[in-house]
Amino acid sequence: MGYTPVKFYQTGTHTIGNRLLPADARTVQSDDDRANALSCGHRACQGCGEALGARYAVDAAMRAVGGDLVAANATGCLEVFSTPYPETSWQIPWIHSLFGNAPAIATGLAAAMKAKGKATRVIAQGGDGGTTDIGFGCLSGMFERNDDVLYICYDNEAYMNTGVQRSSATPPAARTATTPALGAAPGNVFGQGKDVPRIALAHEIPYVATATVANLRDLEAKVTHAMSLHGARYIHVLVPCPLGWGTASHDTIKIARLAVETGLFPVFEGGNGDVTGVLKIRAKRPVEEYLKPQKRFAHLFKDATGAATIARLQAIADRNIARYGLIDPAAEV
Amino acid sequence: MEHKPFAITLDVGSSRANHTGSWRSERPVYADHLPPCNAACPAGEDIQGWLYFAEEGRYREAFDSLTVNNPMPAVMGRVCYHPCETACNRGKLDSAVGINAVERFLGDEAIRQNWRFAKPSTQTGKRVLIVGAGPSGLSAAYHLARRGHAVTIRDAGPMPGGMMRFGIPKYRLPRDVLDAEIARILDLGVTMELNTKVDDIKAAMQGFDAAFLAIGAQLAKRAYVPAGEGARILDAVSVLRSMEGAEAPKLGRRVVVYGGGNTAIDVARTARRLGAEEALIVYRRTRDRMPAHDFEVEEAVDEGVMLKWLSTIKHMEDGKITVERMQLDDKGFPQPTGTLETLEADSLILALGQDVDLGLIKDVPGLVSERGGIDVDPGMMTKLPGLFAGGDAVPAERTVTVAMGHGKKAAANIDAWLRGQIFEQPAKHTEAAFEKLNTWYYTDAPHQVRAKLDAARRVDGFAEVVQGLDADTALFEARRCLSCGNCFECDNCYGVCPDNAIIKLGAGNRYRIDTDFCKGCGLCAAECPCGAIDMVPEQI
Numbered sequence: 026m027g028y029t030p031v032k033f034y035q036t037g038t039h040t041i042g043n044r045l046l047p048a049d050a051r052t053v054q055s056d057d058d059r060a061n062a063l064s065c066g067h068r069a070c071q072g073c074g075e076a077l078g079a080r081y082a083v084d085a086a087m088r089a090v091g092g093d094l095v096a097a098n099a100t101g102c103l104e105v106f107s108t109p110y111p112e113t114s115w116q117i118p119w120i121h122s123l124f125g126n127a128p129a130i131a132t133g134l135a136a137a138m139k140a141k142g143k144a145t146r147v148i149a150q151g152g153d154g155g156t157t158d159i160g161f162g163c164l165s166g167m168f169e170r171n172d173d174v175l176y177i178c179y180d181n182e183a184y185m186n187t188g189v190q191r192s193s194a195t196p197p198a199a200r201t202a203t204t205p206a207l208g209a210a211p212g213n214v215f216g217q218g219k220d221v222p223r224i225a226l227a228h229e230i231p232y233v234a235t236a237t238v239a240n241l242r243d244l245e246a247k248v249t250h251a252m253s254l255h256g257a258r259y260i261h262v263l264v265p266c267p268l269g270w271g272t273a274s275h276d277t278i279k280i281a282r283l284a285v286e287t288g289l290f291p292v293f294e295g296g297n298g299d300v301t302g303v304l305k306i307r308a309k310r311p312v313e314e315y316l317k318p319q320k321r322f323a324h325l326f327k328d329a330t331g332a333a334t335i336a337r338l339q340a341i342a343d344r345n346i347a348r349y350g351l352i353d354p355a356a357e358v
Numbered sequence: 359m360e361h362k363p364f365a366i367t368l369d370v371g372s373s374r375a376n377h378t379g380s381w382r383s384e385r386p387v388y389a390d391h392l393p394p395c396n397a398a399c400p401a402g403e404d405i406q407g408w409l410y411f412a413e414e415g416r417y418r419e420a421f422d423s424l425t426v427n428n429p430m431p432a433v434m435g436r437v438c439y440h441p442c443e444t445a446c447n448r449g450k451l452d453s454a455v456g457i458n459a460v461e462r463f464l465g466d467e468a469i470r471q472n473w474r475f476a477k478p479s480t481q482t483g484k485r486v487l488i489v490g491a492g493p494s495g496l497s498a499a500y501h502l503a504r505r506g507h508a509v510t511i512r513d514a515g516p517m518p519g520g521m522m523r524f525g526i527p528k529y530r531l532p533r534d535v536l537d538a539e540i541a542r543i544l545d546l547g548v549t550m551e552l553n554t555k556v557d558d559i560k561a562a563m564q565g566f567d568a569a570f571l572a573i574g575a576q577l578a579k580r581a582y583v584p585a586g587e588g589a590r591i592l593d594a595v596s597v598l599r600s601m602e603g604a605e606a607p608k609l610g611r612r613v614v615v616y617g618g619g620n621t622a623i624d625v626a627r628t629a630r631r632l633g634a635e636e637a638l639i640v641y642r643r644t645r646d647r648m649p650a651h652d653f654e655v656e657e658a659v660d661e662g663v664m665l666k667w668l669s670t671i672k673h674m675e676d677g678k679i680t681v682e683r684m685q686l687d688d689k690g691f692p693q694p695t696g697t698l699e700t701l702e703a704d705s706l707i708l709a710l711g712q713d714v715d716l717g718l719i720k721d722v723p724g725l726v727s728e729r730g731g732i733d734v735d736p737g738m739m740t741k742l743p744g745l746f747a748g749g750d751a752v753p754a755e756r757t758v759t760v761a762m763g764h765g766k767k768a769a770a771n772i773d774a775w776l777r778g779q780i781f782e783q784p785a786k787h788t789e790a791a792f793e794k795l796n797t798w799y800y801t802d803a804p805h806q807v808r809a810k811l812d813a814a815r816r817v818d819g820f821a822e823v824v825q826g827l828d829a830d831t832a833l834f835e836a837r838r839c840l841s842c843g844n845c846f847e848c849d850n851c852y853g854v855c856p857d858n859a860i861i862k863l864g865a866g867n868r869y870r871i872d873t874d875f876c877k878g879c880g881l882c883a884a885e886c887p888c889g890a891i892d893m894v895p896e897q898i
C-alpha cells in the first residue's frame with residue numbers, strides 16, 4: 026500500500042508538508058494537531074532516530090484508529106528515555122513490559138479488549154534486541170496465533186540502552202562493545218544474524234513491512250495500512266542511533282536515507298508470505314558513502330585492508346537490489 | 359490527605375517538566391539567505407520573494423512584490439538577458455527556473471487587469487528633474503514619485519522609452535506593452551516633457567532640488583570604412599530609430615551588418631523583415647567571442663540571417679564590399695591575413711556600439727569619466743552636488759536591467775540627499791549557495807518552454823517572436839523554484855524534530871523554535887530542503 030507520489034510541486038511528495046499541497050496530501054507529521062504520542066522532555070540523545078521513528082509510527086497509528094490505541098513497550102532506550110518515574114512522555118495509554126515479552130503482553134491486551142467488547146487497538150514496540158533476540162519466541166508465537174497486534178520493531182542494530190552490545194540485527198563488520206574492531210576480522214562477523222522481516226513473512230501473517238525514518242510518507246502509509254487490517258502485523262523500522270553508530274546528531278535521517286539508497290536496507294512490504302511492493306532506490310550510492318560517516322565502521326577506512334570487507338558489504342547491498350528489484354530504470358521516483 | 363500506596367503517591371507527571379533545552383550547545387535559527395537569483399539581478403529584484411506568491415497563484419501580490427524594485431515586468435520579461443537564470447540553483451539540478459517567463463506572465467497579467475501602483479500618501483514638495491525617458495530615467499521617476507517627490511522627465515525624442523523604443527525592435531518588444539508600462543508610471547503623477555532636448559544641465563536644473571541624467575548612449579560609433587561611388591553606409595542605431603518613423607528605411611536586397619553585438623543581430627533581423635533577401639553579419643572574431651547572446655544568434659540564424667566570422671571590412675564601392683580574413687593570435691586578438699574577398703551588398707550597416715553625447719555637461723568641469731561617459735560615485739552622484747547619473751550614460755554594463763537598477767539606486771540616494779542624509783545600503787544577507795540545499799526533497803520538474811513563432815512566419819512582419827506562458831505553465835514554472843535560503847513552509851523542520859521542539863505558527867507565519875526542549879541536534883537544519891536554517895553556537 027505505498028503512497029501515490031504527486032509529481033507537481035517544487036518538492037513533490039518528499040517533504041513532510043508543503044503549503045501548496047492540499048491537506049489530505051500532507052503527512053500526519055505535518056499536522057499541528059498530530060497526536061505527539063511521544064511528547065517532548067524525553068531523554069533520548071540529540072538526534073535519536075528511535076525517538077523520531079516512534080513518534081512517526083505511533084502518531085500515524087493514532088490517526089488511523091481515531092485515537093483509540095494502547096501500546097505495550099519492551100525495555101530498551103525507547104522505554105527508558107520516555108518514562109523515568111514519575112514522568113512519562115507518552116500521550117497514549119502505555120504499558121511497560123519486560124525486555125523479552127512485549128508481544129505476549131500485547132496479545133493479552135488484545136484479548137482483554139475483545140473480552141471487554143472494546144474496539145481499542147493494540148500495538149507493541151521494542152528495539153532490535155528486544156525483538157530479534159530475547160523477545161523472539163514471544164513474537165513468533167504472536168505471529169503464529171495471528172493475534173490482533175501490530176508489532177513495531179525500532180531497529181538501531183544493537184543493544185543501545187545498555188551500552189551498544191551486538192544483537193542479531195547488528196550488521197557484519199560493525200564495531201560494538203561486544204564486537205570490537207580488533208584482530209584479523211574486526212567488528213561483527215559475517216554470516217550471522219537474523220532477517221526478522223523475512224522470518225515474519227514466513228509466518229504468513231497478513232502484513233509485514235520495512236521502513237526508515239528517511240521516508241516518512243512511506244512509513245506513514247505502511248502504518249496506516251497495517252491499522253486497517255486485523256491479525257498479526259509487523260513493521261520493522263530502521264532508526265539510526267547517533268551514539269551507537271558514531272554519527273553526527275544532524276545526520277540521522279541522511280544515514281537512514283543512505284542505508285536505503287545503497288541497497289543495504291531494503292524497504293519493502295508484503296503479506297501472507299509474499300513481497301508485494303518495494304520502495305525503489307532514487308539514486309544508487311556506493312556503500313562507502315553510507316559506511317564512512319559512521320565511527321562503528323571507521324576501521325574499514327584506516328588502511329587498505331578494509332577494502333575487501335567493504336566489497337563484501339557492497340555484495341550484500343547488490344544482492345538486496347537484485348533480490349527485491351530495488352532499481353527500476355524506467356520508474357520516475 | 360488521601361492515602362495512596364507507595365509508588366503511586368505521585369501523580370503521573372509529563373516529561374514536559376524536563377527542559378531538555380539545557381543540553382543544547384547550538385541553536386537553530388531561521389535565516390533568510392540571499393538566493394543567487396536575487397544576488398544576480400541587476401535591478402535588485404527579490405525574485406524568490408515574488409515567486410513565493412506566484413507559486414500560490416497570488417499574482418497580484420507577486421506583482422506588488424516585484425514592482426517594489428522594478429516597475430516594468432512586462433518589458434523585463436521580454437528583453438532582460440536574465441542573469442538570474444544563469445545563477446539559479448535549480449540549474450545545477452535539472453534546468454534553471456524560467457524566472458523571466460514568469461515575470462512576463464505577471465507583467466502581461468497586470469496590463470490585462472489594469473493593475474495600478476499605489477500613489478504616495480504625502481508629497482515632499484521637492485522637485486526632481488530627470489533627463490531622458492529611457493529605462494533608467496523611468497525607473498528613477500517611478501521610485502522618486504513613490505516617495506512623494508515631484509518628478510519631471512525631459513526627453514529629446516518624440517516618444518518616451520529611449521532604446522526600449524528606438525533600439526529594441528517590435529518583434530521582441532511590442533509597443534503596446536511598452537506604452538502600457540510607461541503609462542502606469544506616469545500615472546503616479548510624473549510630468550513628461552517630450553521633444554525637449556536639454557543642452558545645458560546647470561541651466562535646466564534651475565527650479566529643481568536635484569537632477570538625474572539618464573541620457574543613455576545615443577551616438578553611433580563610426581569605423582572608418584573607405585567608401586567609393588554609390589556606397590550606402592548607415593549606422594544601426596539610426597536604422598532602428600527610423601523604424602519608429604513613418605517611413606521604413608531603404609536597405610536594399612543584400613544587406614551587410616558590421617559588428618558582433620546584440621544591435622548587429624537586431625538590425626540584421628530587422629533587415630530580413632524589411633524584405634532583404636540576404637542579411638549577412640560580418641564580425642572580426644569568432645562566434646564564441648561575439649558579445650551577442652547565443653539565443654539571439656540562434657533566433658537570427660533561424661530567420662535566415664547569415665554570419666561571417668574572422669573578417670574585417672576594408673572598403674565599399676558600387677554595391678561591393680571588400681573584406682579581409684582575420685586570424686586569432688595566441689592572445690585571442692584578430693590579426694589581418696592579407697587575404698581579401700568581395701561581397702555583394704546594397705547597403706552596409708555599422709553596428710559598432712554607441713558613445714555618450716556629453717554636450718549638456720560640457721560647461722561643468724570634472725563630470726566626465728576616464729572610462730567614458732559620466733563619472734559617478736557609489737551613490738550615483740556626479741561631482742556636481744545634487745546631480746546624479748545612471749544607465750548607459752555611466753560606465754557599466756549596458757542593458758535595460760542595469761539601467762533599471764541604476765534608476766532605483768539613484769532614486770534612493772536622491773531621496774536621502776533631498777532629506778540631507780546619506781543613503782545606507784542595507785547589509786546583504788549571506789548567499790544561499792547550492793551546497794546549503796538538501797536537494798533530496800525536490801522532484802524532477804521539466805522547465806516549461808515559451809513557444810516561438812515559426813521562423814518562416816517571423817520574417818513576414820514584426821509580430822512578437824517569443825510567446826508567453828499560459829496560466830498553467832506559469833504556475834508550474836513558479837513552483838519549480840527551490841526557494842533557496844528562504845523558508846517556504848514545507849513542514850520538514852516541524853516533522854523531523856525528535857523533540858517536538860518546533861512550533862508551527864500557521865500558514866504564512868513560518869515556525870518558532872521551542873528552546874525549552876530543543877536539544878540542538880541540528881536535524882531540522884540538515885533536512886531543510888532550502889537551507890533556511892542555520893545552527894549557531896549558544897553563548898555559554
Ligand SMILES: Cc1cc2nc3c(=O)[nH]c(=O)nc-3n(C[C@H](O)[C@H](O)[C@H](O)COP(=O)(O)OP(=O)(O)OC[C@H]3O[C@@H](n4cnc5c(N)ncnc54)[C@H](O)[C@@H]3O)c2cc1C
Nearest residue numbers: 490492493494514520521525556573574749750756757758
Ligand atoms: C538595438 C538595441 C537592442 C538592445 N536590446 C537590449 C535587450 O534586449 N536587452 C537589454 O537589456 N538591453 C538591450 N539594449 C540596451 C538597452 O536598450 C540600453 O542599455 C538601455 O536602454 C539604456 O537605458 P538608458 O535609460 O540609460 O538610456 P536610453 O534607453 O538610451 O534612454 C536615453 C534617453 O535620453 C534621451 N536623451 C538623451 N540625451 C538627451 C538630452 N540631452 N536631452 C533630453 N533627452 C535626452 C534620449 O532621447 C533617450 O530617450 C539594446 C540596445 C540597442 C541599441
Ligand SMILES: Cc1ncc(C[n+]2csc(CCOP(=O)(O)OP(=O)(O)O)c2C)c(N)n1
Nearest residue numbers: 100101102124152153154155183184185186
Ligand atoms: C531480561 C533482561 N535482560 C537484560 C536487560 C537489560 N537491558 C535493558 S535494555 C537492553 C538493551 C535493549 O536493546 P534494544 O532492544 O535493541 O533496544 P535499544 O536500547 O537499542 O533501543 C538490555 C540488555 C533487561 N532489562 N532485561
Ligand code: SF4
Nearest residue numbers: 069070073102185266
Ligand atoms: S542511545 Fe541511541 S537509541 Fe538510545 S536514546 Fe541515544 S540515540 Fe536514541
Ligand code: SF4
Nearest residue numbers: 395446447839840842
Ligand atoms: S530556485 Fe528559485 S530561489 Fe533558487 S535561484 Fe532559482 S529562482 Fe532563485
Ligand SMILES: [Mg+2]
Nearest residue numbers: 152153183185
Ligand atoms: Mg537496539
